[in-house]
Amino acid sequence: MTLPHPISGRLFGSPVPPASGWPDDPASPGTPIARTHAEVLTLAADCDLTELDARVSVCRACPRLVAWREDVASDKRASFAGEPYWGRPVPGWGDPDPWLVVLGLAPAAHGGNRTGRVFTGDRSGEWLFAALHRAGLAELPTSAHSGDGQRLTGARILAAVRCAPPANKPTPAERDACAPWLAAELALLPRARVVLCLGGFAWDVAMRQLATAGLPVPRPRPVFGHGAVATLGELTLLGSYHPSQQNTFTGKLTAEMLDEVFVAARELGGPHVR
Numbered sequence: 691m692t693l694p695h696p697i698s699g700r701l702f703g704s705p706v707p708p709a710s711g712w713p714d715d716p717a718s719p720g721t722p723i724a725r726t727h728a729e730v731l732t733l734a735a736d737c738d739l740t741e742l743d744a745r746v747s748v749c750r751a752c753p754r755l756v757a758w759r760e761d762v763a764s765d766k767r768a769s770f771a772g773e774p775y776w777g778r779p780v781p782g783w784g785d786p787d788p789w790l791v792v793l794g795l796a797p798a799a800h801g802g803n804r805t806g807r808v809f810t811g812d813r814s815g816e817w818l819f820a821a822l823h824r825a826g827l828a829e830l831p832t833s834a835h836s837g838d839g840q841r842l843t844g845a846r847i848l849a850a851v852r853c854a855p856p857a858n859k860p861t862p863a864e865r866d867a868c869a870p871w872l873a874a875e876l877a878l879l880p881r882a883r884v885v886l887c888l889g890g891f892a893w894d895v896a897m898r899q900l901a902t903a904g905l906p907v908p909r910p911r912p913v914f915g916h917g918a919v920a921t922l923g924e925l926t927l928l929g930s931y932h933p934s935q936q937n938t939f940t941g942k943l944t945a946e947m948l949d950e951v952f953v954a955a956r957e958l959g960g961p962h963v964r
């Protein structure tokens with residue numbers, strides 16, 4: 691069954707076939723597909739950012755996550771029953787040459803896994819994009835669908851794990867399988883100075899990746915906290931509570947707190963700091 695994309699009106703199946711015209715789909719008909727963890731390692735090497743996005747977007751290396759993301763895409767939430775679901779890995783998105791990297795955990799089942807854009811189409815994304823807009827990094831205060839005209843300047847958003855996991859909990863093996871995509875992407879962003887980690891999972895993954903990449907990690911290893919800062923050579927990790935509904939509903943994270951994090955990020959590594 692095909693359904694119309696909410697903005698373009700074009701018809702798509704769920705999951706969306708690669709290179710079928712979905713807004714911002716980076717894949718081409720010839721994009722190579724990683725089907726094993728070893729193939730992720732191979733395909734993450736030796737490509738530019740555009741090709742990396744394409745390769746991420748067709749990856750099938752984690753059987754449990756492939757099955758989950760595609761089942762969710764096929765079944766859909768009732769409130770989105772009239773929409774096609776992306777149902778594929780969600781690549782990094784935003785400025786290709788950013789000073790700020792925003793790192794989340796994984797796409798949401800009915801957010802990024804539906805829209806094909808990270809933090810787009812769910813409540814967490816509403817908070818994040820509104821804050822990015824207030825900070826002067828996002829063109830629009832909302833991010834509801836791919837193809838909506840949203841644009842980031844100076845910032846790029848990545849997920850530590852690129853497929854939506856059941857209960858938002860990837861296994862350690864899935865986290866490690868996806869790590870080469872993240873490592874390759876960070877290496878392709880040479881002017882990034884700050885990695886804003888949304889939640890402890892992102893903090894730990896970033897720390898692990900950057901240590902593996904040879905950056906000097908302080909000892910003892912800095913622990914995650916809201917406002918935590920860790921300096922690793924030219925790169926600074928900055929911690930923030932994740933804008934999950936659990937945190938925003940309870941007031942653990944407020945809009946003011948998120949705004950302060952972006953102010954801190956700019957002071958640590960914004961363009962004027964270079």
Ligand code: SF4
Nearest residue numbers: 749751752779853868
């Ligand atoms: S989680 Fe990462 S490595 Fe696993 S299938 Fe998705 S994109 Fe591939």
